[in-house]
Amino acid sequence: xxxxxxxxxxxxxxxxxxxxxxxxxxxxxxxxxxxxxxxxxxxxxxxxxxxxxxxxxxxxxxxxxxxxxxxxxxxxxxxxxxxxxxxxxxxxxxxxxxxxxxxxxxxxxxxxxxxxxxxxxxxxxxxxxxxxxxxxxxxxxxxxxxxxxxxxxxxxxxxxxxxxxxxxxxxxxxxxxxxxxxxxxxxxxxxxxxxxxxxxxxxxxxxxxxxxxxxxxxxxxxxxxxxxxxxxxxxxxxxxxxxxxxxxxxxxxxxxxxxxxxxxxxxxxxxxxxxxxxxxxxxxxxxxxxxxxxxxxxxxxxxxxxxxxxxxxxxxxxxxxxxxxxxxxxxxxxxxxxxxxxxxxxxxxxxxxxxxxxxxxxxxxxxxxxxxxxxxxxxxxxxxxxxxxxxxxxxxxxxxxxxxxxxxxxxxxxxxxxxxxxxxxxxxxxxxxxxxxxxxxxxxxxxxxxxxxxxxxxxxxxxxxxxxxxxxxxxxxxxxxxxxxxxxxxxxxxxxxxxxxxxxxxxxxxxxxxxxxxxxxxxxxxxxxxxxxxxxxxxxxxxxxxxxxxxxxxxxxxxxxxxxxxxxxxxxxxxxxxxxxxxxxxxxxxxxxxxxxxxxxxxxxxxxxxxxxxxxxxxxxxxxxxxxxxxxxxxxxxxxxxxxxxxxxxxxxxxxxxxxxxxxxxxxxxxxxxxxxxxxxxxxxxxxxxxxxxxxxxxxxxxxxxxxxxxxxxxxxxxxxxxxxxxxxx
Numbered sequence: 113x114x115x116x117x118x119x120x121x122x123x124x125x126x127x128x129x130x131x132x133x134x135x136x137x138x139x140x141x142x143x144x145x146x147x148x149x150x151x152x153x154x155x156x157x158x159x160x161x162x163x164x165x166x167x168x169x170x171x172x173x174x175x176x177x178x179x180x181x182x183x184x185x186x187x188x189x190x191x192x193x194x195x196x197x198x199x200x201x202x203x204x205x206x207x208x209x210x211x212x213x214x215x216x217x218x219x220x221x222x223x224x225x226x227x228x229x230x231x232x233x234x235x236x237x238x239x240x241x242x243x244x245x246x247x248x249x250x251x252x253x254x255x256x257x258x259x260x261x262x263x264x265x266x267x268x269x270x271x272x273x274x275x276x277x278x279x280x281x282x283x284x285x286x287x288x289x290x291x292x293x294x295x296x297x298x299x300x301x302x303x304x305x306x307x308x309x310x311x312x313x314x315x316x317x318x319x320x321x322x323x324x325x326x327x328x329x330x331x332x333x334x335x336x337x338x339x340x341x342x343x344x345x346x347x348x349x350x351x352x353x354x355x356x357x358x359x360x361x362x363x364x365x366x367x368x369x370x371x372x373x374x375x376x377x378x379x380x381x382x383x384x385x386x387x388x389x390x391x392x393x394x395x396x397x398x399x400x401x402x403x404x405x406x407x408x409x410x411x412x413x414x415x416x417x418x419x420x421x422x423x424x425x426x427x428x429x430x431x432x433x434x435x436x437x438x439x440x441x442x443x444x445x446x447x448x449x450x451x452x453x454x455x456x457x458x459x460x461x462x463x464x465x466x467x468x469x470x471x472x473x474x475x476x477x478x479x480x481x482x483x484x485x486x487x488x489x490x491x492x493x494x495x496x497x498x499x500x501x502x503x504x505x506x507x508x509x510x511x512x513x514x515x516x517x518x519x520x521x522x523x524x525x526x527x528x529x530x531x532x533x534x535x536x537x538x539x540x541x542x543x544x545x546x547x548x549x550x551x552x553x554x555x556x557x558x559x560x561x562x563x564x565x566x567x568x569x570x571x572x573x574x575x576x577x578x579x580x581x582x583x584x585x586x587x588x589x590x591x592x593x594x595x596x597x598x599x600x601x602x603x604x605x606x607x608x609x610x611x612x613x614x615x616x617x618x619x620x621x622x623x624x625x626x627x628x629x630x631x632x633x634x635x636x637x638x639x640x641x642x643x644x645x646x647x648x649x650x651x652x653x654x655x656x657x658x659x660x661x662x663x664x665x666x667x668x669x670x671x672x673x674x675x676x677x678x679x680x681x682x683x684x685x686x687x688x689x690x691x692x693x694x695x696x697x698x699x700x701x702x703x704x705x706x707x708x709x710x711x712x713x714x715x716x717x718x719x720x721x722x723x724x725x726x727x728x729x730x731x732x733x734x735x736x737x738x739x740x741x742x743x744x745x746x747x748x749x750x751x752x753x754x755x756x757x758x759x760x761x762x763x764x765x766x767x768x769x770x771x772x773x774x775x776x777x778x779x780x781x782x783x784x785x786x787x788x789x790x791x792x793x794x795x796x797x798x799x800x801x802x803x804x805x806x807x808x809x810x811x812x813x814x815x816x817x818x819x820x821x822x823x824x825x826x827x828x829x830x831x832x833x834x835x836x837x838x839x840x841x842x
Contacts, residue, residue, distance in 0.1 A: 122191045122200045122451075129371040129397060129466050131197070134423070135363055136204040136219050138247060139229035140239040140801070144259040148229060148316035151355040152190060152203065187409075187421060187452035187468060192356075194364045201363065202468045218408040218479050220250045221381065221492075222423040222468050225367025227359060228254045228286070232278070232313075233263045236285040238740040238803055244286070248293045248302075251377045255311070255362040256286055256304045262315045265341045268770055272334035283311055310366050312358040320349035321358035370466030371397035374425060384490030393426040399464045403427035403435055403485035406492045407477050411470075412524040413457075420477035421452060421470045427485060429469050430462045437474065438482045438491045447473030478527065501533050501546035502735035502780050502804060504573045505553050508543065510566035518567065519543075521560055532556055546575055548804070550784065574781045576822065577650075577690040577733040577807055578682030580604050584728035586697035589719035590840045591712035595702040597840075598671065598713070600720040602728050605691045609634055610651035618647060645696065646672045652679045652692040663701040663708060670710050671696060674717030683722045684730050684832045685822040690807065694721055723838035732815060733807040735780040741790075741800035742771045750793040751800075757789075758782035777805060 125131050137149060190201040204219045220226070226247050230240060247254055258279055264270045270278060287303045294302055304310040307324050314321025322332060330352060340346050374397045378386070385391050393401025407422040433446045450457040450470040463469045477483065482491035509518045522543065526534045533546040547553040550572050557569055585601025609631070612618045618630055624642065631641035645654040645668060654675045658664060679689045696717075701708050739760065741751050745767060751774050752762050760778030767773075778786070783802060790798055810818055820830045 121198065122189055123460060125198050126200050126467060127399070127464050129369050131199045132202070132369050132466050133199060133225065133363055133367050134202045134223045134370060134373075134466070134468060135367055136223040136226045136247075136252070137229060138220075138226050138243040140231070140234070140237040140243075144229055144231065144316040148227075148257065148259065148355065148359065149188075149203070151316060151319050151321075152201075152359060153188065154356070187470070189451045189468075192360055192364075194361065199364060200467075201360070204468075220247055220252050221406055222408045222421075223252055224370060224373035224377065225253045225255070225363065227257050227363065229257050229259050229316075230282060230286070231263070232258050232260045232282070233267060234742060234799055235282050236289065237742075238738060238801060240286075241289055242803060244289045245293045248290065248295075248298070251295075251298070251373075251380050253298075253302055253367060253373075254290070254304065255366050256283065257312045257314070257321070257359055257362075258282055259314065259316050261313050261337065262318060262341060262346065265338055272338050275334050275338070279313065280306070310362055312362055314353070314355050314358060315346075315349075316355060318346050318350060319355050320346070320353040321355035322353045323358050323362065325361070326353065326358055374466075378425070382490065382492050390426070390484075390486065390489050397465045398426055399428050401426040401465070402489075403429055403433065403483065404489065405429065405469070405483050407479055407481040407483065410477060410479050410527055412528055416448075416457075416472050418475050418477065418527065419450070419457070419470050419472055420474045420481075420483075421468065422483075424463060424465050424467055424469055426465050428462060428464045429471065433485065435474070435483045435485055436487050437476055438484060438489065440476045440478070440481060442476050444474040444476060444483070446471050501531060501548055502575050503549055503553060504544050504546040504575050505557070506542045506544055506570040506573075507557070507560075508568050510568055514565060517563075518560070518565055521563055521565060525556055525559065529556075549780075549802075572784060573825070574734065576685065576687045576735075576810070576818075578684050578687050578725075578730060579689065579691045579733055580725055580728035580730050581809075582729040585695075585724035587720050587723040587727065587835075587839050589716050589723060589838060591707075591716040593707055593712055595707040596712055596716055597700040598696070598716045598720045599698040600717070600724045601695045601697050602721070602724040603693050603695075604728075605651065605653065605693045606634065607691070609653075610691045613647055613649065613651045613653070646675065648676060648679050650679065650688050651690045652694070655693065655695045657695050658698055661699050661701070663703075664699065666705075667699070667701055667708060667713055670708075670713035671699075671717040673710070674714045675721060677714070677718055678721045678725070682730070683725050684732060685819050686826055686828065687732065687822070689725075690733060692725070694724075719838040719840075722833070723835050726833065726835040726838070732810045732818060734810050736777050736805050736808045737780050737783060737802040738805040739774075739776045739778050739800060739802050741774045741776075741798050743774065743794060743798045744770075745772050747794045747797055748772050748774065751790070751798055754786075754790055754793050758786065778802070779808075780804075 188203050190203055192199050192201055204223060228240065228244055230236060244254060264275050264278065283304060283306060290299060290303050309323045309325045312321050312323040322330070327333070332353065337349065340349055375395055378395050382394060386395060390402060390404065392398070394404055403424070404426040405422050405424045407420045409421040411419045411421065413419050429446060429449050431446060431449055435444055435446060437444055448471070449460055449463055450472065451460050451463070452470050457470055474483065507518070507522070509515045522534050522545065526532050531548055532552070535544045535546070545553060545556060547556060553572065557567065560567055580602060581604060583601070583603040586599040587601070588597055588599045590597050609618070612630065618627055624644070627644055628641040631644070632638060640655055640657070643656045645656050647653050654672065656664070656668070675694055679692065682689045739755065743751050748765065755762055755776045755778055758778050759782050760776050762774060762776040764775045765772060790800060819832055823830055823832065
């Protein structure tokens with residue numbers, strides 16, 4: 113079926129919500145998501161069957177094709193007929209590499225069901241667990257496709273009996289994830305089952321697949337699969353057992369339509385009043401309700417400008433509609449309503465609730481934004497990321513005349529990928545880009561070069577955090593004119609509260625009562641809980657503990673600015689702070705407003721806070737990565753040796769029948785050459801991956817040399833300041 117006809121046919125039934133499925137494909141890197149997607153596109157007339165499995169059609173960027181990996185989340189709308197009934201399937205193919213996990217997180221908000229792809233040899237890997245946990249937290253229902261069955265035959269040489277036992281173990285491992293991470297009301301129904309046809313097997317590369325029902329109808333057994341490969345007749349399997357039938361039958365049978373899914377998903381992801389007019393409209397996926405849509409992805413099109421893609425939970429979006437961007441607090445006008453068809457956008461003029469529109473004209477829209485035709489509604493819950501940027505590079509233009517173009521390109525990159533953090537060091541003038549890992553930054557710089565920019569980049573640098581291990585203060589500092597005095601004290605925040613800030617549970621957008629309740633639940637006193645001045649998104653809080661101080665109301669914003677500046681530039685090495693509870697203990701302000709300016713109060717609050725932090729046993733935190741390696745048993749010693757040589761530690765060694773699974777931890781700063789060393793030590797036989805795990809204190813014997821190194825790189829004095837430099841005497 114030609115692509116244009118697919119779009120036309122889809123639009124005919126798109127208002128019938130029973131025939132809409134919003135799904136995603138998620139997996140560990142290189143387990144075959146995009147290759148599988150090719151077969152689905154071919155079945156729906158969007159790709160020639162002769163190239164399905166090799167075209168990687170949803171990896172439409174040149175860079176994705178070249179690297180054979182998914183970098184961006186690709187959207188496509190499919191038209192598919194199952195048992196003579198047509199369906200519209202809005203499909204998102206997501207990246208698997210941990211460096212791009214933010215794109216997976218955002219995509220999950222837009223979908224109701226997911227196909228989890230697992231490599232038959234590698235089984236459930238760390239990233240499989242991560243993306244499955246993310247899906248279950250968003251109440252996205254999974255089905256399972258076990259890919260690369262051919263590897264069990266060609267590489268492990270399993271008999272059909274051994275193969276079935278092996279695959280049953282993978283299904284059990286996957287169901288354990290549902291046991292661990294699914295909410296109680298979903299655990300039983302959402303577990304996958306081979307007889308229940310929510311598990312499929314196949315080879316996406318060879319374009320065949322089946323589930324229990326198909327196997328019974330066609331009279332196919334695993335022994336037939338083994339025999340077909342042994343006789344080099346695997347091409348016949350694609351004719352007899354087309355992959356799309358196995359996968360899409362699971363999607364249609366098990367993944368809910370949007371109006372069903374929203375009834376149980378909305379209470380989880382939207383904290384507004386469900387009994388209100390808006391709440392009822394969102395719950396029921398009501399076309400007659402107000403427009404309520406969450407932006408989950410933003411693409412900058414060179415010709416059309418910014419394209420905002422997301423899930424429409426209520427109402428109908430039309431060309432020319434005026435909407436409110438709730439987080440940006442702006443109005444916008446939708447110029448054009450589109451559907452994404454892989455790299456193509458189809459102009460459709462209008463789309464009803466339950467779909468995934470692509471909107472042009474909303475230049476201020478960003479990922480995570482809620483848009484609505486009504487003002488004042490509660491925005492959707494912030495998207496919770498499982499990782500954070502830990503590696504930084506400095507970028508400069510080779511030719512000064514291209515600097516404006518570079519700045520603009522960096523801005524567009526950060527719009528498309530909120531997990532890329534851009535910052536200009538005002539003291540040195542260098543442009544810094546932080547990402548989830550070395551690959552994340554490498555991809556970003558390659559995309560800049562593909563725009564014709566010639567750039568120079570530094571070696572990757574690890575991002576550190578600064579925190580404290582003790583209480584200190586109150587410390588007094590005077591304003592530059594000596595007419596105002598500010599007293600600050602500090603103490604470490606509990607890890608539980610830091611995590612609540614990091615995952616968005618506590619954030620500035622919440623009202624004071626909501627913040628106070630959360631903090632009281634964490635053991636704070638009622639007075640402290642209601643006295644929060646500000647919360648930053650890295651896990652720091654400023655509290656006002658003053659009593660009866662004159663002019664406090666008009667001075668608090670200037671004190672807040674001093675706090676935010678210190679949290680962005682910690683005292684040890686100008687790294688971001690984390691886990692700091694700063695308390696404004698007391699203040700004395702001059703009665704004349706001319707003496708209470710920003711230039712006076714901001715430096716005073718900054719100096720007081722820096723002095724307190726330096727007295728509170730400050731320390732640097734370094735990012736620690738979890739490492740997972742699957743190796744032949746005879747290679748275990750080599751992998752353990754590599755991890756140990758990198759300041760890492762091995763946590764568990766689990767010996768399976770053919771391989772051994774090693775789980776450990778390793779500092780991110782030790783991983784730049786890890787790939788080469790691991791490959792050399794194991795003769796390329798180790799399958800391994802890393803993922804951000806936690807922040808941990810830098811070992812004491814490394815602390816001062818590291819602080820000196822970071823400060824020198826930033827153009828600062830080698831030694832950190834002393835507390836006395838900031839503390840004023842009475």
